[in-house]
Amino acid sequence: MYLHVEELINEIVVDEPDPAAANALQEGLGGQFGEMRTMMQYLFQSMNFRGDPASKPYKDLLQGVGTEEISHVELIGTTISKLLDGSPRYQGKKDDPVDQPGAKGATPLKIALDHSNIHHYLVGAQGALPVDSAGNPWSGSYVYNSGNLVLDLLYNLMLESTGRLQKCRIYEMTDNKAARSTIAYLIVRDQAHENAYAKALESLGVNWGPLLPIPKTNAEQFPEVKRLVDKGLQSIQYTFNPQQTSQAAKLYRGASPSNDGTELSVELMPEGVPIEISPERKEEFAPGLDPELLALIQATAEVELKEADRPPSS
Template identity: 75%
Template sequence: MFLHVQRLINEIVPDEPDPAAANALQEGLGGQFGEMRTMMQYLFQSFNFRGATAKPYRDLLHGIGTEEISHVELIATTIARLTDGSPAYTGAATKPVDEPGKGGKTPLASALSVGNIHHYLVGAQGALPVDAAGNPWSGSYVYNSGNLVLDLLYNLMLESTGRLQKCRIYEMTDNKTARSTLAYLIVRDQAHENAYAKALESLGIDWGRTLPIPKTDAERFPEVKTLLDQGLHLKQYTFSLDNLSEAGKIFRGSAPASVADGNLQTEQMPDGFPMDIAVERPEEFAPGLDADLLELVQRTAELELDDADHAADKVTTK
């Protein structure tokens, strides 16, 4: 059973819209090594887990998989921020939105030449379950062998490759919105490298100086260094409200990664950051709630609340 808290797991720093950066981030969302893949892979491995004596490993997979849901939310919201209002309509407010604006350009003109046209054509300036080339995400990416060591090895490779790609995307853009999300995910991928490496250590593997992968010296990225200084790469969240997770039996002791010393620790969940809802985009005809429909929705909601109150009163008087 999952609960949702309406807070983002990391703050998204505001900056100008950048549809090209949004398209690059699609690889980190819906690519073969993106957040949708890690979310589905780890959760399916935990759902299909066998062997009560190995419960700490199941709990570790479940905690990381649950965190990956929040990563999907974070990166999808970032993509929406990078496409939202890009291009903005610069015509007169009294004219129809389909009339060319300042300079003779129509509101969605740049969708034909910048970024992914489907962000505007299909997604109404929002994220899509695709990679940077527009290929749909596929469930065939998910690896779940049923063999614990194989799954952990594959997961470590997945985190390392995802971190490599995010470091590359970071180098592609100077947009603060994109970099704030990328830096956070780079550091959390390192934390997950630590988690899977530590699990494999407990099964007999000696990493030596192999980790982290890639050896990017990512701390030279200023946003990444800030998070490393906070020890974010040494934490793993359980997302366990009943505190029954045993992941802490594995994620503890010294970190396997050779970059930055420190001890591993588990926490229930991060505090998160406030969420907001993006403004309407009339040039996308979305979301399309006119005044009459909005009034109808409000009246319906009030009637449903009244019915719920009456039902509660009947229960109380019995």
């Protein structure tokens, strides 16, 4: 059973709309190595986990990482929506006269014909879609669940490493602050999860030596990443288990397998940031609440408030 705390796991920095960056981020959401895949893969591995009670720390680790991935899907999907929201009214950057979608009286959704993914406007009403950057639908066939713990952990480490590699590339495709704030967070958390699966495999006899992290990148060249690494976010794993019954800390502890001099630690969950509802998009006919419907909603709310304030009858 899951609880939804109505907060994002990381802040999305405010910047101009950028539909091209939104489309690049679709790879990190619905691509073969994206957040939808990690979420489903780890949760299915956790649900299908078999073993004696001594193996519970491995199940708990899969469960904790899989639960965090749900919040990553929410974060990256919300970021894509923010990068698309209002993009038909985007007037372009002053230092790039060619970049002027929506300017000079253009039709409201003209930008959809020659920028990024047309389905963001035709189907998604300026919102995220469960597809990759080429528009291919996310597929359940991406999910790897062999039933063999060692194979699954090896595959998961590969998945986190490839996802981190791709996000480093996406980071270098855009200078949009909203996109980079989310990409940087996911780069660091992918390393934390790489550490998680590496540490679990160490407990099963693997000696990584100098192999990790994969890929070996200089995080300090990305300022947003460096700020998070300086906080040690790459060496923390969350359990999302308020009952404190998770045994993931039996695995996620000791020196980081990334050889960065940090010690691994487990926490319940991070502090979130408020979620804001996006404004209506009239050019998309969404959500389409006309004045009569809005008046009905307000009248209904007033009646309910009066009923709630009425003292109980004796």
